[in-house]
Amino acid sequence: MAIGILCAFAVLQKLASARGYHAERLSTLTTILVFSGIAGARLAYVLEHWNDYAGDWLGVFRIWEGGLMFYGSILLGGIVLALLCRFMKYPAFALLDLYAVVVPIGQIFGRIGCLLNGCCFGHPSDSWCAIAYPSGSYVSSLYGGAPVLPSQLFESAGCLLLFLLLLALYRALYRIPETPASTPILPKCGTGLVLAGYCVGYGILRSIVETTRGDPRLELGPLSIAQAISVGGFILAIAIVLTLPLRRPKETRKDR
Numbered sequence: 083m084a085i086g087i088l089c090a091f092a093v094l095q096k097l098a099s100a101r102g103y104h105a106e107r108l109s110t111l112t113t114i115l116v117f118s119g120i121a122g123a124r125l126a127y128v129l130e131h132w133n134d135y136a137g138d139w140l141g142v143f144r145i146w147e148g149g150l151m152f153y154g155s156i157l158l159g160g161i162v163l164a165l166l167c168r169f170m171k172y173p174a175f176a177l178l179d180l181y182a183v184v185v186p187i188g189q190i191f192g193r194i195g196c197l198l199n200g201c202c203f204g205h206p207s208d209s210w211c212a213i214a215y216p217s218g219s220y221v222s223s224l225y226g227g228a229p230v231l232p233s234q235l236f237e238s239a240g241c242l243l244l245f246l247l248l249l250a251l252y253r254a255l256y257r258i259p260e261t262p263a264s265t266p267i268l269p270k271c272g273t274g275l276v277l278a279g280y281c282v283g284y285g286i287l288r289s290i291v292e293t294t295r296g297d298p299r300l301e302l303g304p305l306s307i308a309q310a311i312s313v314g315g316f317i318l319a320i321a322i323v324l325t326l327p328l329r330r331p332k333e334t335r336k337d338r
Contacts, residue, residue, distance in 0.1 A: 086191025087116055090184040098180060101256055101267045103172075111166055115181070118162040119155035126154020152189065153311045175273035175322075175329055176256075182280035183252045186245035189284075190238045197234040204231025205296030225296070233294045240287040247283065252276050272326035278319040285312035285319075 091112055098108055127150055163181065167174035196202040203221050204212075212229035215221040221230060255269040255276065269275070289309045300307040 086188040086195075089191065090187040093187060094180065094184045097183065097252065101180075103177075103180075107170060111163075111170070114166065115159050115163060119159040120150070122158025123150035123152060123155035125158070126151035150192075152192070153308060156185075173268060173273055173329075175277065176268055179252060179256070179273055179276035182277045183245070183248045185280065186241040186248065186284070189241040190245070193234040193238040193241070197232060201297065202234050202295065203297050204233035204236075204294045207231045230296055231294045233291055233296075236294060237287065237291045240291065241284075244280070244283045244287060248276055248279055251279055268329075268331045270330065272329040274322040274326060274329055278322040281315035281319040281322075285315040288312050 091109075094112065095105065095108070099105065160178070163178065164174050166172075167177055193202070200215055200219050200221050203215075206212075206225050206228040207230060209231060211232060213232050214227065214229040217227060255271065256267050289312045292306050292309050295306070302310045305313070
């Protein structure tokens with residue numbers, strides 16, 4: 083996870099430096115978001131597995147034992163980012179677009195960590211790509227040593243593709259001007275389109291990967307909790323696209 087955060091921040095700094103963002107302020111903001119994201123991911127996991135922690139409150143803080151839910155980090159991190167943007171007087175959706183590009187980088191490495199940790203695994207399979215966990219591990223005990231699909235790697239590969247697509251979209255929308263910008267650059271179509279792309283892209287990816295998962299998860303009717311949140315992401319993306327004109331730079335609006 084640490085490697086993913088460092089790689090994501092390196093790309094973030096490169097994209098932001100030529101687009102009007104103050105490096106030190108962005109570094110501080112990112113640090114706050116990292117801790118907020120970890121807290122949100124842990125809180126969401128604990129709520130999803132409440133029965134496992136009801137009699138062991140100290141276990142909530144033993145994060146090194148594993149147990150993070152990615153959507154929790156996105157939800158809490160998004161709220162914190164919106165509040166910080168208001169405080170720092172940054173255009174919130176423009177900054178959300180920027181972070182939407184690099185989030186998949188963290189997910190790529192995060193899912194590799196899940197693979198090594200033995201969580202978020204797939205269901206038993208005799209497929210050529212199935213892997214067997216060591217005897218005595220949780221996965222091996224759950225399925226009697228049977229090989230399981232590497233759902234974690236499926237998501238890592240999908241996140242790599244998603245990152246490349248979002249990077250291309252971001253570069254197309256937030257073009258670097260000939261002279262350095264003194265304020266964050268805003269696309270003529272309005273801010274938030276990259277964020278909407280992430281919501282749709284990751285929602286589709288996660289919903290597909292969920293069908294390969296074999297670890298116990300909370301369900302909401304026919305959907306897993308992650309698939310249900312993905313549906314919410316689709317709705318959010320539609321709302322963002324429909325309200326794009328409200329977030330155009332003032333000089334490009336039709337009424338100006």
